[in-house]
Amino acid sequence: xxxxxxxxxxxxxxxxxxxxxxxxxxxxxxxxxxxxxxxxxxxxxxxxxxxxxxxxxxxxxxxxxxxxxxxxxxxxxxxxxxxxxxxxxxxxxxxxxxxxxxxxxxxxxxxxxxxxxxxxxxxxxxxxxxxxxxxxxxxxxxxxxxxxxxxxxxxxxxxxxxxxxxxxxxxxxxxxxxxxxxxxxxxxxxxxxxxxxxxxxxxxxxxxxxxxxxxxxxxxxxxxxxxxxxxxxxxxxxxxxxxxxxxxxxxxxxxxxxxxxxxxxxxxxxxxxxxxxxxxxxxxxxxxxxxxxxxxxxxxxxxxxxxxxxxxxxxxxxxxxxxxxxxxxxxxxxxxxxxxxxxxxxxxxxxxxxxxxxxxxxxxxxxxxxxxxxxxxxxxxxxxxxxxxxxxxxx
Amino acid sequence: xxxxxxxxxxxxxxxxxxxxxxxxxxxxxxxxxxxxxxxxxxxxxxxxxxxxxxxxxxxxxxxxxxxxxxxxxxxxxxxxxxxxxxxxxxxxxxxxxxxxxxxxxxxxxxxxxxxxxxxxxxxxxxxxxxxxxxxxxxxxxxxxxxxxxxxxxxxxxxxxxxxxxxxxxxxxxxxxxxxxxxxxxxxxxxxxxxxxxxxxxxxxxxxxxxxxxxxxxxxxxxxxxxxxxxxxxxxxxxxxxxxxxxxxxxxxxxxxxxxxxxxxxxxxxxxxxxxxxxxxxxxxxxxxxxxxxxxxxxxxxxxxxxxxxxxxxxxxxxxxxxxxxxxxxxxxxxxxxxxxxxxxxxxxxxxxxxxxxxxxxxxxxxxxxxxxxxxxxxxxxxxxxxxxxxxxxxx
Numbered sequence: 152x153x154x155x156x157x158x159x160x161x162x163x164x165x166x167x168x169x170x171x172x173x174x175x176x177x178x179x180x181x182x183x184x185x186x187x188x189x190x191x192x193x194x195x196x197x198x199x200x201x202x203x204x205x206x207x208x209x210x211x212x213x214x215x216x217x218x219x220x221x222x223x224x225x226x227x228x229x230x231x232x233x234x235x236x237x238x239x240x241x242x243x244x245x246x247x248x249x250x251x252x253x254x255x256x257x258x259x260x261x262x263x264x265x266x267x268x269x270x271x272x273x274x275x276x277x278x279x280x281x282x283x284x285x286x287x288x289x290x291x292x293x294x295x296x297x298x299x300x301x302x303x304x305x306x307x308x309x310x311x312x313x314x315x316x317x318x319x320x321x322x323x324x325x326x327x328x329x330x331x332x333x334x335x336x337x338x339x340x341x342x343x344x345x346x347x348x349x350x351x352x353x354x355x356x357x358x359x360x361x362x363x364x365x366x367x368x369x370x371x372x373x374x375x376x377x378x379x380x381x382x383x384x385x386x387x388x389x390x391x392x393x394x395x396x397x398x399x400x401x402x403x404x405x406x407x408x409x410x411x412x413x414x415x416x417x418x419x420x421x422x423x424x425x426x427x428x429x430x431x432x433x434x435x436x437x438x439x440x441x442x443x444x445x446x447x448x449x450x451x452x453x454x455x456x457x458x459x460x461x462x463x464x465x466x467x468x469x470x471x472x473x474x475x476x477x478x479x480x481x482x483x484x485x486x487x488x489x490x491x492x493x494x495x496x497x498x499x500x501x502x503x504x505x506x507x508x509x510x511x512x513x514x515x516x517x518x519x520x521x522x523x524x525x526x527x528x529x530x531x532x533x534x535x536x537x538x539x540x541x542x543x544x545x546x
Numbered sequence: 547x548x549x550x551x552x553x554x555x556x557x558x559x560x561x562x563x564x565x566x567x568x569x570x571x572x573x574x575x576x577x578x579x580x581x582x583x584x585x586x587x588x589x590x591x592x593x594x595x596x597x598x599x600x601x602x603x604x605x606x607x608x609x610x611x612x613x614x615x616x617x618x619x620x621x622x623x624x625x626x627x628x629x630x631x632x633x634x635x636x637x638x639x640x641x642x643x644x645x646x647x648x649x650x651x652x653x654x655x656x657x658x659x660x661x662x663x664x665x666x667x668x669x670x671x672x673x674x675x676x677x678x679x680x681x682x683x684x685x686x687x688x689x690x691x692x693x694x695x696x697x698x699x700x701x702x703x704x705x706x707x708x709x710x711x712x713x714x715x716x717x718x719x720x721x722x723x724x725x726x727x728x729x730x731x732x733x734x735x736x737x738x739x740x741x742x743x744x745x746x747x748x749x750x751x752x753x754x755x756x757x758x759x760x761x762x763x764x765x766x767x768x769x770x771x772x773x774x775x776x777x778x779x780x781x782x783x784x785x786x787x788x789x790x791x792x793x794x795x796x797x798x799x800x801x802x803x804x805x806x807x808x809x810x811x812x813x814x815x816x817x818x819x820x821x822x823x824x825x826x827x828x829x830x831x832x833x834x835x836x837x838x839x840x841x842x843x844x845x846x847x848x849x850x851x852x853x854x855x856x857x858x859x860x861x862x863x864x865x866x867x868x869x870x871x872x873x874x875x876x877x878x879x880x881x882x883x884x885x886x887x888x889x890x891x892x893x894x895x896x897x898x899x900x901x902x903x904x905x906x907x908x909x910x911x912x913x914x915x916x917x918x919x920x921x922x923x924x925x926x927x928x929x930x931x932x933x934x935x936x937x938x939x940x941x
Contacts, residue, residue: 161586164584167579168575180562181568184563190861190864191868224618224794226782230790255780255781256780256791259781263780366796367795368618395654396622396651397754397756473586478587478588480585
């Protein structure tokens with residue numbers, strides 16, 4: 152049962168489909184349902200909707216429509232970006248460079264490639280979660296073919312210097328006359344950061360619609376023209392032979408509308424969320440002792456707050472917040488329920504006990520200052536209570 | 547612009563989302579939008595919806611809920627079934643057996659595995675498109691690990707003896723104390739054929755929701771318990787570590803409702819479509835000279851009609867039908883627009899010229915006898931006209 156007054160502060164996990172995106176999707180479920188590969192009118196209606204959606208996404212990314220491939224979401228985009236480039240460049244090399252705090256969709260496909268004979272360097276990050284462009288450049292070896300560094304981290308919100316990393320990698324590749332494909336997982340970025348593919352200078356970029364008020368089960372992969380890349384989702388000739396399977400027309404249309412909205416409202420969203428974020432961070436520091444902010448103090452997503460409270464486990468805090476009508480998370484939703492400490496927090500050099508106890512609050516445009524104040528009150532009360540309980544003598 | 551009176555006879559390409567499925571999906575877009583991996587109430591609403599959907603699908607397949615993995619559609623299910631089993635059994639062997647008329651989602655992943663060092667036997671079919679269980683059994687070699695034969699062909703509707711094939715493969719594997727995973731692409735089957743996994747005796751079975759009035763962008767893969775299988779879509783721990791990525795809750799809910807409906811109405815649908823199919827076939831044979839039915843005369847899907855008309859290309863017939871308000875196809879939607887003759891028709895031993903000119907009409911529950919009569923009239927008129935045009939002296 153949903154509480155009467157609920158406060159949703161888990162926008163990094165997922166977001167509701169916006170009214171505009173949902174309205175745009177509706178005609179394509181049961182009326183304009185044709186298969187876009189079909190030649191008759193009903194198929195061509197779907198084809199036209201796909202083309203328009205692709206143009207809409209391309210405008211936001213500052214790329215050609217033909218450089219966008221629609222996928223089933225962020226995981227597929229990340230998997231196929233890295234697998235596709237690694238396989239396409241197999242004759243030239245077998246080494247991949249990534250960071251230690253990537254999403255599992257990146258790290259696990261690297262693990263999979265290791266089982267196929269590739270080698271992977273996971274560049275460490277500093278205590279704020281930043282990867283240094285120099286360190287990425289230094290990790291490049293003669294057999295490096297793919298570099299993947301996320302635009303912003305999903306747990307701690309740290310923003311990476313992707314444009315600088317891409318420029319250094321490209322310069323190094325050019326100097327030795329070879330190709331290194333640069334990928335960025337930009338799943339957390341839309342609505343908060345610039346995702347213009349030219350300015351970022353990347354060859355591959357992943358997005359997932361449900362993180363920016365589009366539907367679940369759809370995402371996109373930007374593939375810069377002439378990037379060596381092989382499809383791994385194979386069958387029909389859809390998406391110009393780059394991604395087989397009947398196109399998910401309603402979801403793609405919904406994503407394109409949501410992406411356009413996220414970009415149009417970005418300055419406003421960033422201003423709104425930054426103010427709330429900073430209010431939340433200051434108030435927690437003020438009200439809760441031994442609270443430690445995880446991630447970078449300034450180079451972080453406008454909507455991300457991530458704290459550890461010394462001596463307090465994350466799970467009872469989340470449970471207490473849930474009972475108080477607040478939706479929050481301990482790290483990424485994808486590993487919720489896992490007893491393993493977060494690989495991201497461990498990479499910051501945190502002790503495993505501390506890394507088990509983080510609280511992530513990710514804001515959105517509809518959150519308010521009074522919600523923030525309520526959450527601060529709730530967190531402060533819960534942490535105090537949990538600490539006094541664990542301090543009390545056990546019988 | 548959609549003509550006022552349209553006749554949809556391309557149900558093998560895609561189908562509209564049913565009112566019941568769409569209604570079941572709606573709450574999960576913007577209201578119950580929580581990430582099912584989240585621990586709070588909103589996530590658990592999604593989790594509960596997923597669990598119920600899985601139970602619903604399991605009842606239709608006659609399997610355990612834990613044996614179902616939700617995917618992004620038929621292509622992903624086919625790809626990951628074969629890739630997953632082949633990689634899991636890599637230490638035991640590297641040979642795959644399939645048929646010559648599988649969907650490209652099966653054939654192309656076999657091609658991809660060949661580039662990774664596997665070998666593939668594509669068992670031929672007879673002139674009616676049937677693969678013989680003896681031929682499949684004979685193709686098994688000491689290093690065979692995966693067999694994949696579709697339940698019903700998407701172009702010509704021929705139904706394969708999958709239960710007998712599975713029994714023979716399993717017996718042969720058991721005799722030599724090894725494991726051979728048996729997969730069937732059952733994408734065209736729901737609502738028309740029995741898809742009970744126990745009765746079929748397969749280890750892996752693929753479905754795609756939009757073929758049975760569920761939404762696009764979602765499907766499922768049945769993986770029998772203890773089947774050696776490795777995930778290839780990797781990242782988060784969703785689907786018990788078998789398929790990473792935030793679950794597409796609304797689409798999964800919609801699919802489960804549509805699958806249950808398809809199975810409940812199966813006897814009725816089969817009776818209705820068989821009558822229309824046979825009326826359509828007889829009338830075309832009666833009205834159109836040199837018309838040849840492709841596929842098996844009796845062992846075919848209740849809703850599939852596929853003809854070649856000697857001396858007539860498929861494309862102008864489709865164009866004429868489109869103008870007459872009839873949605874039909876020349877083969878599979880996935881290869882529409884391709885100038886290559888169908889690999890399925892070529893495998894039947896057809897001359898490439900003839901194989902370029904097929905017309906596929908796939909019926910559905912809402913088609914009527916008067917629609918069939920109208921289509922017969924239209925086809926007969928178009929074929930006659932096209933033949934007289936090509937017979938006329940050119941100036």
